[in-house]
Amino acid sequence: MPSLKDVAQYVRSKAAGPFWVTIDIFCGDAATFERVRKAQSLSADAVAKLYGVSADSVRVFEVEPLNVLKISFPRLRPQGSPHDADSHAGQYFVPLLTAPVP
């Protein structure tokens, strides 16, 4: 099965304030957006499990005009805390790249 890295145009992550991270999946076109939107591997539950956060803290936004799926959740390690190794959360998107997208 193809994974997110094979279908998405561009995926990025960034700190949204010191306590949140947000991941933007740019799908490029409506057909790909539809596939990504429906992928179980990108649901709030699946993302929560992958990143080890609670499912009710994960917010998923379908930004249809831009064909973007946006996923935000509180960071387990706030920005700059003693064991944080990615201050700007710039690499948080990488584990999602292998999420299966039917």
Added chain:
Amino acid sequence: MSPSRPDACRVLVPSGVLGSGCPQAAFDRGLTLDPHVIAVDAGSTDSGPYYLGAGVSKMTRKAVKRDLRQLMVGRAKLGIPLLIGSCGTSGTDAGVDWMAEICTEIAAEESQSVKVALLYSEQDPERLATYLAKGAISPLAPAGPLTAETLKACDHIVGLMGFEPFAAAIEDGADIVLAGRTTDTAVLAAVPLMRGLPVGPSWHAGKTAECGGLCTTKSRNGGVMLSIDAGGFDVEPLAADNSCTPRSVSAHMLYENSDPYELREPGVMLNARDAVYTAIDERSVRVTGSSHVAMPYTLKLEGSGAVGYRTMVFSAISDPKIMAELDRFLGRLRDRLAAGIRSVLGYEPDEYDFDIRAYGANALGQPGESTVRPAPLEVGLMALVTAPTQDMATEIAKFSNPMLLHFPLNPDDPMPSFAFPFSPAEVELGRLYEFKLQHIVSISDPLELVRTSTFTTHQGERLAVA
């Protein structure tokens, strides 16, 4: 941009942050577009808790002075206000004073006599404790309730001002307003809001331009001009050869926002869900349909406090035998270090923190497939010691040096030596700070927690304003 609307208020935004620079040609073109105000933000929490905790600027003084001079010279040509938010990166009182000193120097060098208002929003923890005691401070997700101890544990606390303190300073005749911590949007929305332009479009315009040229197609080519009117707002790049497109403008709502539609500001919630982005021509965009909901008036608080001192040792290993069994090697190394630190230095593991990050082998601790990765060719080992004092952190790091240099994979292996890049190997990183607040304080007057001071520059001196 649309044909000039009689009711419009135009905001020249030179860059996303003061100190990052705006090409002179782009800025000069902006001045010809008849702006009512020049406004820019000078800070952020984006670079971590150090800048607020230590109260120092991330930007160098020379870069800030270069940019501030450009803006002050431009401002003087048109006789319009210049607003700078979040002075000194974190917007502490020291950041405002630092900017005021630079401003005074430039005024002397450019022979300008200007009225400068300083807005301070650093907060006294004891005063905030009285708000806490009366239940006026609430957490924002994912924080829990605040305690008085947490307030005391912060080295600096700032409140993010809304637009009202800027409006009051301009009404009082300020030419230049240098402010402590401000929401990125408020500094840009201040003049449109004080002129009575609609609330939703004014805040949405501010949000669109908060990162300067990031809402354009060539984001490193200078800032933008906003034009807010009764029906919405227009945005165009300052540089003639740059463009805003409906996509570049609408996509900016995604950036660094956990919610792509709603943005909470002091006293208001912006809602951009029904906003419509339309190309006016090849390089400018009109935005309509931004709305808002009035909210109780709150200031968001940011606080940072020291949690210890750090010393780092960085080394590298590429021996294939160790690369093949890196996890076992690191497990044995950690155990050996803890045992030695206890027996020789007398420190129990809960008195310090020893973090070894294997760069090249999932140092970022990312979830997922890390366990099935192939053996790395080389890893960089960042050994980070955190302790209550710098001396103790360095003592532990120095004690660990022989093991970080020579620790064998198996007890009977011949003694290896690893690759240290520096002599001395220990790098003192100073104080480690942590963001401690994610809370809002309810206030009845937007200026309740803001202090204002005004002066006029005169030949390098500051004259008090009665």
